[in-house]
Amino acid sequence: MKRREFLKLSTTIAGAAMTVYVPAGWSPARTAGKWKVGFSQCTTLEPWRVQFNKDIQAEAKNHPDVDLVITDGQDKTEKQVADCDNLIVQQVNVLLISPKESAGLTGVVEKAIDAKIPVIVLDRNVDTKRITQFIGGDNVAIGKAAGEHAVKLLGGPGKAAGNVVEIWGGMGTQPAHDRHDGFHAFTDKEPGIKYLLNNQSGDWKQDKAYNIMTTALRNNEKIDLVYGHNDPMAYGAYLAAKDAGRDKDIKFILGIDGLPNEGVTWVSKGQLTATFLYATPGAEGLRQAVKLLKGEKLEPVITLPTMLITKENAPDILKKNGLL
Numbered sequence: 385m386k387r388r389e390f391l392k393l394s395t396t397i398a399g400a401a402m403t404v405y406v407p408a409g410w411s412p413a414r415t416a417g418k419w420k421v422g423f424s425q426c427t428t429l430e431p432w433r434v435q436f437n438k439d440i441q442a443e444a445k446n447h448p449d450v451d452l453v454i455t456d457g458q459d460k461t462e463k464q465v466a467d468c469d470n471l472i473v474q475q476v477n478v479l480l481i482s483p484k485e486s487a488g489l490t491g492v493v494e495k496a497i498d499a500k501i502p503v504i505v506l507d508r509n510v511d512t513k514r515i516t517q518f519i520g521g522d523n524v525a526i527g528k529a530a531g532e533h534a535v536k537l538l539g540g541p542g543k544a545a546g547n548v549v550e551i552w553g554g555m556g557t558q559p560a561h562d563r564h565d566g567f568h569a570f571t572d573k574e575p576g577i578k579y580l581l582n583n584q585s586g587d588w589k590q591d592k593a594y595n596i597m598t599t600a601l602r603n604n605e606k607i608d609l610v611y612g613h614n615d616p617m618a619y620g621a622y623l624a625a626k627d628a629g630r631d632k633d634i635k636f637i638l639g640i641d642g643l644p645n646e647g648v649t650w651v652s653k654g655q656l657t658a659t660f661l662y663a664t665p666g667a668e669g670l671r672q673a674v675k676l677l678k679g680e681k682l683e684p685v686i687t688l689p690t691m692l693i694t695k696e697n698a699p700d701i702l703k704k705n706g707l708l
Contacts, residue, residue: 403513403684404516404517404682404683404684405497405502405513405514405515405516406502406516406676407497407498407499407500407501407502407514408500409500410500410501410502411500412477412676412677412678412679413477414449414477417449418449418450418451419449419450419451419477419478419674419677420450420451420453420474420475420476420477421450421451421452421453421476421477421478421479421480421670421673421677422453422455422468422471422474422476422478422479422480423440423452423453423454423455423479423480423481423482423669423670424455424457424464424467424468424471424479424480424481424482425437425454425455425456425457425482426457426459426464426482426483426484426508427456427457427458427459427484428456428458429458429459429589430588430589430614430616431616431641431643431645431646432614432615432616432641432643432662432664433482435643435664435666436482436507436664436665436666437454437666438666439664439666439667440452440454440480440666440667440669440670441454441666442667443666443667443670443671444670447670447674450670450673450674450677452670453471453474453476455467455468455470455471457484459484460484461484461485461488461489462488464481464483464484464488464489465488465489465491465492468481468489468492468493468495468496469492469495471496472492472495472496472499472501475499475501476501477501477677478501478502478503478504478516478673478676478677479493479496479501479502479503479504480503480504480505480506480669480670480673481493481503481504481505481506481510482505482506482507482508482665483505483508483509483510484508484554484556484557485508485554485556485557486508486509486510486511486556486557486558487511487556488556489510490510490511490512493505493510493512493515494512494514497512497514497515502516502676503515503516504516504517504518504519504669504672504673504676505517505518505519506518506519506520506665506666506669507519507520507521507559507664507665508520508557508558508559509558516676516682517672517676517682517683517684517685517686518684518685518686519665519668519669519672519685519686519688520559520665520686520687520688521662521663521687521688521690522562522687522690523558523559523562523563523566524562524563524565524566524569525566525690526563526566526640526660526662526690527562527563527564527565527566527567527568527569528566528567528569528570529566529660529690529692530563530566530567530611530638530640530660531566531567531568531569531570531571532570533638533658533692534548534567534570534571534609534611534636534638535570535571535573535574535577537609537635537636537657538574538576538577538608538609538636539576541573541574542574543576544571544574544576544577545574545576545577546576546577546578546608546609547578547579547580547604547606547607547608547609548571548577548578548579548580548607548608548609548610548611549579549580549581549596549597549600549604549607549609549610549611549621550564550567550579550581550584550610550611550612550613551581551584551585551586551593551596551597551610551611551612551613551617551618551621552564552583552584552585552586552613553585553586553587553588553613553614553617554585554587554588555583555585559613560585560613563613563640564613567611580600580603580604580607581596581600584596584600586612586613586617586620588613588614588616588617589616589617589620590616590617590619590620590623591620592617592620593612593616593617593618593619593620593621593624594620594621594623594624595624596621597610597620597621597624597625598624598627598628601624601625601628601630606633607625607630607633607634608634608635608636609634609635609636609637609638610622610625610634610636610637610638611638612637612638612639612640613640614639614640614641614662615639615640615641615642615643615646615647615650615656615659616639616641616646617639618637618638618639618647618650618656618659619639619646619647619650619655619656621637622637622650622655622656631655635657636657636658637655637656637657638656638657638658638659638660639656639658639659639660640659640660640662641659641661641662642659642660642661642662642663642690642691642693642701644701644702644705644707645705645707647659647693648693648698648701648702648705648707649698649702649707651693651694651695651698652695652698652699652702652708654695657694657695658692658693658694659693660690660691660692660693661689661690661691661693662688662690663688663689663690665686665688668686668688672686
């Protein structure tokens with residue numbers, strides 16, 4: 385993957401902390417020669433989250449002086465709050481968290497900080513500026529890239545026209561709103577583009593997106609493009625269209641994630657028109673935690689790069705990952 389293929393992203397993220405915050409009195413003291421790093425994952429029901437955990441576990445093998453503890457919130461805010469409470473009781477040296485939703489996890493993040501545990505937030509932010517660092521993709525920029533590509537596919541700037549189905553991720557998550565806002569920053573300029581649904585959430589799940597698309601197909605004779613906030617939902621919409629015998633009529637389906645064995649494969653097969661890489665922050669999150677523990681300087685925000693994946697470059701990615 386050549387560096388120049390990556391799309392440029394802004395270095396600021398709405399709501400992210402802009403200063404490195406470390407709780408007063410925090411000590412990176414080791415226990416039995418090891419640091420304990422806790423990671424609260426919100427769910428493992430999504431393939432991207434499974435890869436997320438694999439990435440952080442793989443990085444942990446490079447740091448024998450780190451004891452990594454991973455919890456699974458099972459897609460429930462109350463379970464993830466309980467997980468974080470447990471990690472606080474264990475007195476982890478650093479808490480990594482990828483929240484299910486911002487508002488519901490902010491309180492326990494503040495609780496960890498009050499207990500003198502620095503918090504690094506991954507992928508989805510929380511509503512406090514006292515976090516040590518945020519790591520994730522720039523969802524607004526990725527949404528804009530998706531919107532720009534959609535306009536191109538529908539006829540180009542000033543001429544784009546068509547009926548668009550947008551399937552949201554979780555309505556309580558900032559990434560879904562950012563991916564929506566970024567997309568519409570481009571598509572709303574085109575009077576020929578019509579939106580067929582009003583804030584339909586697939587909660588990042590393929591089966592829910594299938595059901596939304598089934599209803600959209602039933603109620604609309606003409607659909608030109610589907611924008612899914614992640615690849616599983618875009619693929620679920622594709623399967624619904626295929627089952628209805630209309631997949632050939634819908635010219636373009638876009639997604640976001642770019643996992644080799646999912647989105648990239650579906651693009652390679654022509655089932656999705658394009659996807660955008662949304663790298664997991666797992667490995668980088670652990671690397672940054674280790675830097676903090678070693679007393680090295682951190683940046684307040686790390687923005688992970690993205691890239692457009694189409695049928696032209698998908699085979700190269702599959703080859704590099706041993707899938708072709």
